[in-house]
Amino acid sequence: MTDDPHRCVDQRDVDAILDEFLRSVDVPGVAVSLFTSKGVTARAARGVSSLESPDIAMTPRTVGVVHSLSKVMTGTAVGVLAARGQADLDEPIVRHLPNVAGRDRFADTTMRHLLSHSAGFVRGPVPLLSEATRRDPLEQYVLGACLGAPRFAEPGEVFGYSELGIVVAGYVLQRIVRKPFVQAMRELLFEPAGMHRTTLDPFVAMTFPLCQQHVRTSSGNLVVRRRFDANLMTAPSAGVFSCAEDLARLGVVHLRGDRGNRGRPLLTATAAGHLHEPCVDVGLDIERGYGVAIASGPRYGDVLSVGHEGHYDGNWSKLQLIPDLGIGAAWLDNRGEDPTLRPRRQECFDQLLHLLGAGERSWQRDEEITGTSDSADVDPAAVAGTYGRLAGRALTITAEPNGLRATDGVTSVEYAHLGGRLYVASPAATGALKHIPWAPDPDSTRSALSVVGPARTPTHVLLNGLPYPRLR
Incomplete structure (x- = not known):
């Protein structure tokens, strides 16, 4: 028909x-x-x-x-x-x-x-x-x-x-x-x-x-x-x-x-x-x-x-x-x-x-297809701090030589810079993540952390699409 x-x-x-x-x-x-x-x-x-x-x-x-x-x-x-x-x-x-x-x-x-x-x-x-x-x-x-x-x-x-x-x-x-x-x-x-x-x-x-x-x-x-x-x-x-x-x-x-x-x-x-x-x-x-x-x-x-x-x-x-x-x-x-x-x-x-x-x-993403990146890249040191949600553990982010490290006091994952404001975990690290919010989006293959806000003073991070406002 x-x-x-x-x-x-x-x-x-x-x-x-x-x-x-x-x-x-x-x-x-x-x-x-x-x-x-x-x-x-x-x-x-x-x-x-x-x-x-x-x-x-x-x-x-x-x-x-x-x-x-x-x-x-x-x-x-x-x-x-x-x-x-x-x-x-x-x-x-x-x-x-x-x-x-x-x-x-x-x-x-x-x-x-x-x-x-x-x-x-x-x-x-x-x-x-x-x-x-x-x-x-x-x-x-x-x-x-x-x-x-x-x-x-x-x-x-x-x-x-x-x-x-x-x-x-x-x-x-x-x-x-x-x-x-x-x-x-x-x-x-x-x-x-x-x-x-x-x-x-x-x-x-x-x-x-x-x-x-x-x-x-x-x-x-x-x-x-x-x-x-x-x-x-x-x-x-x-x-x-x-x-x-x-x-x-x-x-x-x-x-x-x-x-x-x-x-x-x-x-x-x-x-x-x-x-x-x-x-x-x-x-x-x-x-x-x-x-x-x-x-x-x-x-x-x-x-x-x-x-x-x-x-x-x-x-x-x-x-x-x-x-x-x-x-x-x-x-x-x-x-x-x-x-x-x-x-x-x-x-x-x-x-x-x-x-x-x-x-x-x-x-x-466009960054991977074209090799371009957001001109507003952020310094990992500026991202370092504590971020939280109304429910669940706070997230502490530290700057590392190759990117960022995120931990909630139980789970700790390293994120490498992909492009622009986006950082991703290695497939091996992602495979070990079992619980929300650390497990990646169903359509993703890697856990992702994205930085939001002014380059020198980020206001939020998105962890696998979930927003965490900066606490300090």
Whole structure:
């Protein structure tokens, strides 16, 4: 089945990739959709939606919770507002907040900060501090908890992945359009994009064919996880139910191929560029940045891809697109995150993109490709000091002849200079690291330490993408 005659994909090739995937892993069911700017070009599914109902097949329209891909949808809806001139990504959000305690803290915080994980927020969740009862759970959480949440940096200063930032952005979107977030998402994005099986309401999701979540017990058995972690308080960050076909339609919107209800793309070229253009570096040894709620990297051939994953216990989803080639792929399976599954998922995802003409995948940063480095290199002696987080041990960094040494009093690792502000551990040292935050990012091969702030007085370090503000 194909909606785009300009990209002919042999259905048998897609089926073969999924068949081989299920033969090599313990995933009950998987569904994918390939797309271009013209629309969905191929769909396929294999396996079952639940081990308890082996007669119900997984399909590209089978719905499941997509967790952090909700962030991409929230960012896309903000992009739609920006394309209409109804939102400014760089306007201080304080203008849209009610006159409540904590409001003044956002005088310099913008939607771009919130959606690119550079607002300085802790990751979350945070407890409700206000006893006031509000009819709107999202408003209750934002006004009663998020506005007073701890911050480890000034807006725009450093990357720090945060569900709270996305939640606040969703609330601001709601304030701008003067409609509940659930209704706003439906009218701004889901309906005009043709995402007819995408919803923030678990009771609506239950009316569609729904894949169950599967987790492994301590005894090694694969069982159904019966609880969906859907919460309207955090809906902008992780509350969406969707299917592989609808995720592909979201990708089509990003490639500016959907004409919406007004006969033109939902996103302008400028708005799409703002969503995809990296505005903050995650500080890893791989090419990974963030635009507006969407991550950049890896490269396929010589062009950069953008996308995001969504997973928690029991479901795993992914959306990846290559704007310069006008192609992308969406994936949904019902097994959940598992480090042993990640390589096979990535391999199959690459094979799907190759069917559309994508080149070989590479995570190399610009410094390694071009041999260039940031002109603002820092003196290792200036980095030396103590850095800390709200939870966990403080990090002490000392200057060494060949780079930096980091220790938390238990683990000690030497980092050699890679380029610019980035230092990396040797493969041998990285292999010995077992616990967070010392273990590298799942897509990295080396533990990475990145220096942030003025060259003579760094303010933070990023250890494998986790921000540590300087204590002394």
